[in-house]
Amino acid sequence: MHSFQAFLSKEFRELLRTRRILVFFIAIGFFALLDPVMLRVLPEILKAQMGGPEGNFPLEAMGITLSQAAALKNFSGDLFELSTLVVVLAMMNLAAGERSQKTLILPRMAGLGPTGAVWAKLLVNGTALAVLTAGGFATAYVYAGLIFPAGEKLEFGPVMLAGLFHGLHFIYLTSLVLFFGSLTGKGALTAVFTMGTAYGGAALSALLPNISDHLPYAVMERATAFSGFGEATSGIFILLGTTLLLCFLSGSILRRKIV
Amino acid sequence: MIRAAGIHKSFQGNRVLNGISLQVNSGEIYGFIGPNGAGKTTTMNILAGLLSADAGICEIGGKPVSPGRSGPVGVCGYLPEEPRFYPFLTAEEYLMLIGRVSGMEMKAARTRAMELLERTGIAKSSRRRIAGYSRGMRQRLGLASALMHSPRALLLDEPSSALDPAGRREMAIVLNELRQEGMAILLSTHILSDLEHICDRVGILLKGCMVLEGRLDDILTEYAAPGFDLQLLHPATLELLELLRGMPCVRRVETQEAGLLVRIETLQPETEVNRIFPILQEQKIPVSGIMMRKANLDDVFGKVVSRDA
Numbered sequence: 001m002h003s004f005q006a007f008l009s010k011e012f013r014e015l016l017r018t019r020r021i022l023v024f025f026i027a028i029g030f031f032a033l034l035d036p037v038m039l040r041v042l043p044e045i046l047k048a049q050m051g052g053p054e055g056n057f058p059l060e061a062m063g064i065t066l067s068q069a070a071a072l073k074n075f076s077g078d079l080f081e082l083s084t085l086v087v088v089l090a091m092m093n094l095a096a097g098e099r100s101q102k103t104l105i106l107p108r109m110a111g112l113g114p115t116g117a118v119w120a121k122l123l124v125n126g127t128a129l130a131v132l133t134a135g136g137f138a139t140a141y142v143y144a145g146l147i148f149p150a151g152e153k154l155e156f157g158p159v160m161l162a163g164l165f166h167g168l169h170f171i172y173l174t175s176l177v178l179f180f181g182s183l184t185g186k187g188a189l190t191a192v193f194t195m196g197t198a199y200g201g202a203a204l205s206a207l208l209p210n211i212s213d214h215l216p217y218a219v220m221e222r223a224t225a226f227s228g229f230g231e232a233t234s235g236i237f238i239l240l241g242t243t244l245l246l247c248f249l250s251g252s253i254l255r256r257k258i259v
Numbered sequence: 260m261i262r263a264a265g266i267h268k269s270f271q272g273n274r275v276l277n278g279i280s281l282q283v284n285s286g287e288i289y290g291f292i293g294p295n296g297a298g299k300t301t302t303m304n305i306l307a308g309l310l311s312a313d314a315g316i317c318e319i320g321g322k323p324v325s326p327g328r329s330g331p332v333g334v335c336g337y338l339p340e341e342p343r344f345y346p347f348l349t350a351e352e353y354l355m356l357i358g359r360v361s362g363m364e365m366k367a368a369r370t371r372a373m374e375l376l377e378r379t380g381i382a383k384s385s386r387r388r389i390a391g392y393s394r395g396m397r398q399r400l401g402l403a404s405a406l407m408h409s410p411r412a413l414l415l416d417e418p419s420s421a422l423d424p425a426g427r428r429e430m431a432i433v434l435n436e437l438r439q440e441g442m443a444i445l446l447s448t449h450i451l452s453d454l455e456h457i458c459d460r461v462g463i464l465l466k467g468c469m470v471l472e473g474r475l476d477d478i479l480t481e482y483a484a485p486g487f488d489l490q491l492l493h494p495a496t497l498e499l500l501e502l503l504r505g506m507p508c509v510r511r512v513e514t515q516e517a518g519l520l521v522r523i524e525t526l527q528p529e530t531e532v533n534r535i536f537p538i539l540q541e542q543k544i545p546v547s548g549i550m551m552r553k554a555n556l557d558d559v560f561g562k563v564v565s566r567d568a
Binding site for chain 2: 002003005006007009010013014017018101102103105106107108109110111112258259
């Protein structure tokens with residue numbers, strides 16, 4: 001418990017002083033603001049590129065709808081496809097750095113339990129990501145509502161639930177980073193394996209629709225659909241269970257790989 | 260306090276330690292020396308509970324050391340050769356982190372941190388981030404970190420390798436104080452002259468084997484040969500070299516730019532001077548300098564390494 005409390009404060013300082021929090025903020029906030037704007041100016045861009053009046057472009061036939069709901073769906077998609085990449089790269093040395101730099105030797109000799117350190121990393125980084133994601137969805141909801149007064153609208157509740165799902169997925173990603181980092185001790189490999197697992201989960205879900213509701217990626221499908229909990233309950237439990245398991249394994253590996 | 264008996268360790272079939280045994284009592288500094296790759300750091304890592312031994316017994320403070328479990332936590336402090344810290348923290352924050360990890364209350368951790376920062380000479384930089392610290396400052400901070408939880412045994416791997424002469428003197432003073440407080444200290448270093456001033460006992464490790472161990476005074480008496488060096492202003496002719504090398508007390512003759520350096524080992528330097536000077540005078544070889552030499556650990560180490568290599 002002491003290790004956890006002590007590392008909690010260390011992790012919080014690291015988050016702020018290494019500017020990782022700024023990277024998270026930009027990775028999430030950028031799309032929260034940019035996606036509604038991009039959708040709003042899309043007809044203008046098409047007009048400039050292809051010539052002719054706006055009315056000549058059958059946007060709906062091209063699968064493009066101009067609405068708050070569409071802007072939020074774009075945001076949700078970009079958050080998974082692009083922000084994930086930035087967030088994973090920003091966190092890739094979270095555990096790998098501890099192992100490769102041998103920074104745990106002195107704390108270990110004072111009594112550090114590496115599992116406490118892992119939990120502290122998960123809690124601080126996961127909470128920051130979850131809060132920023134919720135803030136991103138709230139911002140995108142309000143901003144897209146202002147930009148698109150007409151068209152399909154979404155309720156605030158499902159939007160924030162989607163934010164919660166994304167937050168949970170980021171926490172799961174953090175545990176993957178911790179696991180692969182403690183296993184390999186190399187930041188670049190950690191990033192590759194984490195991205196592979198995250199995007200591989202999406203591919204697996206598409207290939208095996210029968211079990212897709214029981215995969216961690218199920219929360220992403222719910223988040224992108226803005227359809228509430230739906231069938232995601234088992235996916236949520238599996239995601240949380242996997243997160244816990246990965247943290248225990250990370251702590252156990254780090255305990256044996258301090259030097 | 261620190262005890263290792265019959266420690267064996269191999270890495271991927273390569274035997275690194277071959278039955279190492281040593282004991283460091285409370286209030287004692289044990290000098291642990293050996294060439295690079297001899298197995299000193301591996302021994303320290305095993306004693307610190309950071310690596311497992313293939314065979315043998317390790318105890319710190321009477322408790323067995325077992326990696327993966329609690330290890331010698333709270334009883335033993337360890338300063339690795341290149342201590343690594345979190346660069347975004349200040350020294351004060353780092354020591355408080357170590358103190359809190361060891362179970363200290365916030366106030367007690369702060370008081371202890373300030374005391375150790377003062378003792379290791381980095382109090383003035385305690386609020387600067389560690390990223391800006393020199394290697395010497397990091398070693399001082401490493402020592403402070405190793406002492407933060409008031410251990411009874413201390414493992415120091417090259418603690419003064421990055422320190423300037425003044426820093427090394429200060430380190431020796433701190434280690435002497437710790438010895439007087441009853442701490443058992445296992446100290447590994449390549450700076451043998453430092454060891455001579457502070458060590459009670461010495462062990463020489465070579466290719467994973469303890470080839471020599473004992474009280475420093477005994478070892479110096481038994482192994483080191485005192486003597487003197489003669490600086491000769493004469494070109495190194497074949498006849499002269501043969502003459503010098505033929506003398507029983509001459510250990511080595513080195514050719515130098517200005518002439519020759521003759522290394523003489525003897526327990527009776529006056530006798531040898533009286534014997535060698537007339538010969539040199541007869542050969543009209545001018546002597547430009549004579550330097551008396553005391554028995555030292557460097558000689559012992561050189562002899563043992565060349566004997567057992």
